[in-house]
Amino acid sequence: MWKDTFKRRGNSRSWEGLAPKFSRTLLALGLTVLCSQSIHAASLISEPVGCVRVAIPAPATGESSRKVLGVPFNRASLYRATIVSASGTTLKCGSLGWQSGQFVQPTHFLKMRSGTNQGRYFRITANTVDSVTLSATGVTFVAKDSFEIFPAQTLGSLLGTTAATVPLRTGATEAEADLVRLRGGTAWATYFFNGTQWKTAGSDASQNDTVIQPEQGVLLVCGGTSAVNVNLLGNISVTQEISAIPGTGEALVSNRFPLPSTLNTLGLQSLAGWTKGVTASLADNVMKWNGSSWDIYYHTGAQWQMVGSTTTQDNALIGGGESLLIHRKDGATGAAVAAKTLVPFAFKAAE
Numbered sequence: 001m002w003k004d005t006f007k008r009r010g011n012s013r014s015w016e017g018l019a020p021k022f023s024r025t026l027l028a029l030g031l032t033v034l035c036s037q038s039i040h041a042a043s044l045i046s047e048p049v050g051c052v053r054v055a056i057p058a059p060a061t062g063e064s065s066r067k068v069l070g071v072p073f074n075r076a077s078l079y080r081a082t083i084v085s086a087s088g089t090t091l092k093c094g095s096l097g098w099q100s101g102q103f104v105q106p107t108h109f110l111k112m113r114s115g116t117n118q119g120r121y122f123r124i125t126a127n128t129v130d131s132v133t134l135s136a137t138g139v140t141f142v143a144k145d146s147f148e149i150f151p152a153q154t155l156g157s158l159l160g161t162t163a164a165t166v167p168l169r170t171g172a173t174e175a176e177a178d179l180v181r182l183r184g185g186t187a188w189a190t191y192f193f194n195g196t197q198w199k200t201a202g203s204d205a206s207q208n209d210t211v212i213q214p215e216q217g218v219l220l221v222c223g224g225t226s227a228v229n230v231n232l233l234g235n236i237s238v239t240q241e242i243s244a245i246p247g248t249g250e251a252l253v254s255n256r257f258p259l260p261s262t263l264n265t266l267g268l269q270s271l272a273g274w275t276k277g278v279t280a281s282l283a284d285n286v287m288k289w290n291g292s293s294w295d296i297y298y299h300t301g302a303q304w305q306m307v308g309s310t311t312t313q314d315n316a317l318i319g320g321g322e323s324l325l326i327h328r329k330d331g332a333t334g335a336a337v338a339a340k341t342l343v344p345f346a347f348k349a350a351e
Contacts, residue, residue: 047077048236052258052321056220056228064223068289070254070323073234074214075157077148080113086141089122090133103127107152107211110134115145119242119340121214124149150235155180155191155198156208158218159230163195167231169224170195178228179221182212183252183325188219215243217252217323232258232321241341247273247334250327256341258320263313266341268326269299273334276301284332287325288318294325 050073059065084092091110103124110132111121122134132149151157159180160166170193171177177192191200191207198207212218222228241256245268255261268274268286276299277283283298296307297316304313318324328334 047238049073049076049234050236050258052232054230054232054321056222056230058225058227059223064221065228066289066291067220067222067230068252068323068325069218069220069230069232070256070318070321071153071158071212071214071216071218071232071234072255072258072320073232073236074109074111075150075153076235077150078108080146080148082146083141083143085143089136089139089141090131091141091147092131095130098127098129100128101126103132103149106154106209108149109152109214111148111150111214113146113148113239115142117141117145119237119240120338121242123152153212153214153234154208155210155212158212158232159193159198161197161208163193166193167228168193168220168222169228174201178223181219181221182210182216183219183250185246185251186249213244215241215253215256217254217325219252238343238347240343243339243341244336245271245326245339246328246336248328248332250325252323252325253339254323255318255320257344259344260317260319261341261344263297263304263316263318266318266339268339269304271337271339273332273337274299275329275332277329280307282329284329285327287327288316288322289325 052072054067054069056065056067079096079098081093081096084094086092104126108124109121110124112118117139120139122136122139124132125135126133159168163170168178168180172194174190174192177194180191180198181188182191183189189200191198191210193199198210200207220228220230236258237256243253243256245251245253263286268284269276275282275284278300280296280298283300286297286304287294288297289295297304297313298307299305304316306313306316
């Protein structure tokens with residue numbers, strides 16, 4: 001069954017060895033590889049796409065259920081090409097049939113697929129018929145490196161834009177609706193669906209196009225009387241992924257692939273400036289929601305530990321569709337760093 005599910009057609013790609021190796025894991029996660037996604041390029045290609053279903057139990061009377069989501073998929077790529085030449089943050093890309101400004105509104109990202117920047121994402125701030133300009137600092141782009149362009153994930157694209165497609169409880173105010181929270185530096189931004197559009201308190205503007213960054217996690221707060229199922233859909237990356245980890249404050253960071261990883265495999269403890277300590281208060285913290293509270297992890301310099309446990313936590317699992325709250329030690333002053341996540345499955349071009 002899994003072998004048939006992962007078959008590809010035409011000038012596409014195959015999941016070599018993935019079905020027998022990961023079939024039980026995929027079933028446990030509810031991950032389904034649905035089909036291939038064709039995109040514009042010099043020759044037609046296809047990418048694997050998938051779905052993870054996240055279940056949020058009904059809360060006890062008078063309470064709410066919370067679920068921390070990771071978004072391990074991107075939206076479908078529109079173009080893939082190589083850099084012809086680069087001048088600062090402006091890349092010449094050849095004639096691909098673009099229209100000036102088409103990648104600016106709504107927001108689009110460019111992801112590098114090869115070279116020293118592989119796995120990094122950059123917001124497109126301008127484009128002409130044959131070039132893009134990116135929001136990037138301290139980055140060198142090189143001719144012949146390959147990239148792809150896709151629209152940004154938004155509240156609307158992730159969770160729907162109509163009462164029939166939004167899986168959460170709607171309401172005229174925050175107090176009456178389920179909530180979506182995005183972490184922004186030192187505070188949470190809160191959104192709700194009022195039956196016709198996504199809103200935030202104090203603003204009459206639609207929040208449907210509020211951008212969710214590729215590595216950004218999402219906190220759901222559900223106060224209805226029924227369980228909620230959220231389906232996460234999109235393209236599965238077949239290159240390494242780079243996540244921006246803040247040097248100060250907090251960030252909710254997604255598991256970048258729809259397969260489980262471990263704390264040790266994530267490699268946060270090896271990042272430049274990561275603070276280790278013999279207690280959580282002396283170290284940078286990684287926090288994982290357990291359904292009712294945050295489990296707090298820290299690295300001692302030798303292994304991962306969890307507050308309240310004496311057992312090593314190197315193999316603590318972070319599931320596909322989950323996120324971690326990264327809390328840098330109080331008083332930290334470092335710059336953001338890039339965390340690399342390798343592809344956790346075998347993948348190669350079909351003959």
